[in-house]
Amino acid sequence: MLDINDIISGDQNTGARMIRLIEDRDPSAHEVLKAIYPHSGRAFIIGITGSPGVGKSTLIDALIAEFRRLDKKIGIIAVDPSSPISGGAILGDRLRMQRHAADPNVFIRSMASRGQKGGLSRAAKDAVLVLDAMGYHIIIIETAGAGQTEVDVAGIAHSVGIVTIPGTGDGIQAIKAGILETGDVFILNKCDRPDADAAEFELNMMISMRPASPGSWKAVVVKTRALDGTGVKELAQVFLSHYAFLNQEGRLEKKKKEIELRYFQGLVTDLVLEKTMAALETSKAYREALQKIELNGTDPLSLAETVMGGITISNFNSP
Amino acid sequence: MAINKKIRILIAKPGLDGHDKGAKVVALALRDAGMEVIYSGLHQTLDQIIQSATQEAVDVIGLSIMSGAHLPICQKLKAMMQEKGLVHTKLTVGGVIPHQDIPKLQEIGVAAVFPGGTSFEDIIKGINSLFD
Amino acid sequence: MGVAKYIKNEKDAIKEVIYQSGIKVKPSYGPEDLEKAGFKYEKDLGAPGEYPFTRSIHPQSYRSRAWTTRQYTGFGTPEETNERFKLMISNGQTGLNVAFDLPTQMGYDSDHPLAQGEVGRVGMAIDSLRDFEAAFKGIPLDRIGSGLTINAVATIMMAMYQAAAEKFGYSKNQISTTPQNDILKEMIGRGAWIFPVEHGVRLVGDSIEYAVKELPKSNPVSICGYHIRESGATPAQEIAYAFEIAKAYIENVVQRGIKPEDFVGRFSFNLNVYGNLWEQIAKFRAARKLWAKMLKEEYGVKDNKNLFLRGLFGGGGSGLTKEQPENNIMRGAYYALGAALSGAQTTALCSFDEAYTIPTPRSALLSLRTLEILMDEVGLRDTVDPLAGSYFIETLTLEMENKIIEEMKEVEKWGGMVKSISNGFVQRKVSRQAYEFEKGLQSGEYRKVGVVPVSEKGTDKDPGSEPAAVELHEYNEAWAEKSIANLKELRRTRNGKDVAECLKGLEKAAKGSENVMPHLVKCCHAYATVGEMAGVFRQVFGEWKEPDFY
């Protein structure tokens, strides 16, 4: 087992190997996570999401530079999809942040989705926990939205930045699709493009339609040009002011509790699934059912009920 | 949930040479063989390579070198790996590598050498075999 | 790389031929094919030397002048390079092609940590005007032109060349230099880029503008489809991307209020010759025509001389194999034949051992002799464009033209070459093609003689082969030591105040829109180093971040 002291003292090698155990679903990871849990909870966690190619990695690269100027230690978890065909992946996010690679106060970790949607959120969450325990002040998670990896950043991050670009209508579309509620900061990147002002206007309009309760955070639109860093200083400040806002009136504590609750629910779901499946897969009934499907003829719905030993689908509805 | 291991490999081009066709083509082949490839781009310093390999917890570092400097680069990198405790990571190298240098590279501790012209299949087998 | 796809039946008869550019070839061609393709003699062909120059840019082509050849030199120290230059000139060379080491190409001085192990390795190491003075000492720069194989810091080397010439007493309008200066192709293929795309293009624009106004005999840019092809582009893409690159440069210069007519005649191209013979010939013929048409119709260029697609058609490194290297001698000869049948003005042939080592003098000589045999023995000088009028060649040329246009449109759909490179579209496309092709070669889907498909390895179809003897660029620690010692001495003895002032002027120009060239010339005269000048650019422009790759 890895030495948890090495993790909490910030040793990159050990921390990285710990994240490796998490993504490989190594059983020993659980114990270590338990042991480092008490050392976590200090970091400010930012989620950056948006359609592929909108410039998330480039923005994060510029944000790292900005936060480093404020002498913060930065951890990054960048998630890219695995190839559905081979299961492999080329993880390219790091490429755009590579100038920070040799900075000992920056830790960049790429993760492949490995074909698991819910499971990946867990792995990303666990990885954030490791970076948090290692003492990184700010942790940024990059995930592509739009059905790509489906990491539920809002369930992990304290502050969520949604990146869109002018011209495509694509960002606005995503917002219509419901992400609007989860964003704290709306980043309009590639503002070197001609129609940036129109997009900003539209974005502000969309946001103004969000139901706002008194005392709630008012979402902000920031225009950036990640390539040369224009607007990124402001963006960093907006994230920090959101953090300051959260730190008032117990908001952060409340948010953290929500995150913990979801984490707990996710863990339980995983455990139930894991344990039940392990038991089921070795059962005679399950193997017979597989054969029947192979041979055709029996409907999968009834088979599922048979395998579950009398637990019918409708049972789940009752309290 | 079930263990779900994959080979993770960092493909890196150390130094100033910018011929990256080979590195990119191999990256695609390894991806198609089910590996997770971290492509770190051109003009990498050894420090950057070490840090990337550390943070990414890769199983393999794959260097692509065309400049002829493979011996000093591998020697230095291997020493840095030792020093940083990258004991689980294997070093491999491909590119323009004269045959007579292969034993020297092995002596330095390079786990596998893939001179230009090695087939994808042999590269994939070679990497997989490091973890048998 | 570089072969067509042949689909065969069980009896080895060819069912289908598909060229790399995506053109299917029929078993035979006749007049009906020309008609179907809409071929018109006047419009598509015309006489040699007449618009649209499909056949040749000169009416007499090789009848009046055989092709010229180029050799690439420059190694170790400037002094050694100078000796080699002098030898080449005494052997009758009328032009020099200068190679620089990687630190120079990347704008680093010899004592920069990243230069370690690279000083003088693949070309000469240049830190300051002193080195250029040593390299070009005693060379008649009014008669001998120099190609400078440099891109990211081409502006600096152009300025350095002018400064050296001025030191030797030549004036700006006597000298002739052709820096490669094609930064966009570096971003697609060769990787020697430094600054972000738009700043890179701005520097190219500065050098073109400067050449138009101040260096009447210099050709400021040589666009290299060559390296794009080597990176995995098809022949049609090679031309399409080269032309889209040219358009990006033209547009930058036009924005400065200069008319295309005043500068496009100074563009030259460096294009590749390997691959299917017919596809190559059609490519060059279509390219000559398209270039002329594009300049005339889109940019209003009128003077015929400004419509010529000039340049070097040659090389073919990626067509060669490591396996059975002697076969490359044959390949080289056929590539040269292709270049000759395409009407290349200037050519250079890869040496047969180039696939795995630096060419030996013997193999380099063999390349030269191959070219001579074609011109003097085989009869390639007899008549201009001997394939003109062939049903097949003319149909193929028209199809090639359409393919090139199609590929250009795709780039334009993304907003042109600058955008397509910034977002990584072109790089991803060519790398994927290179991968697919390599996979096809290894699986036996494509055949290259001597390359054994994986499935046949170790069977009786595998002749087995000895690993080829690889020799690498010589590296001499003494070069670096000498360069570094010179650099130290230079920094101590030059007028530091002058240098600082010139660099400040350069910085101001770089930050604004003033042309950097005059400032670079001043900096060079003051003995500012390459690293210092490039350092100003690095600081003002930043460095390019490659788009991600997947």
Ligand SMILES: Nc1nc2c(ncn2[C@@H]2O[C@H](COP(=O)(O)OP(=O)(O)OP(=O)(O)O)[C@@H](O)[C@H]2O)c(=O)[nH]1
């Ligand atoms: N014009 C312009 N291009 C930008 C800007 N920011 C990023 N880009 C370009 O957009 C492309 C994609 O950038 P990335 O940072 O890789 O985008 P991403 O959202 O991380 O992409 P994925 O991780 O693939 O989803 C790159 O070619 C960037 O150079 C910007 O502000 N302006």
Ligand SMILES: [Mg+2]
């Ligand atoms: Mg990204």
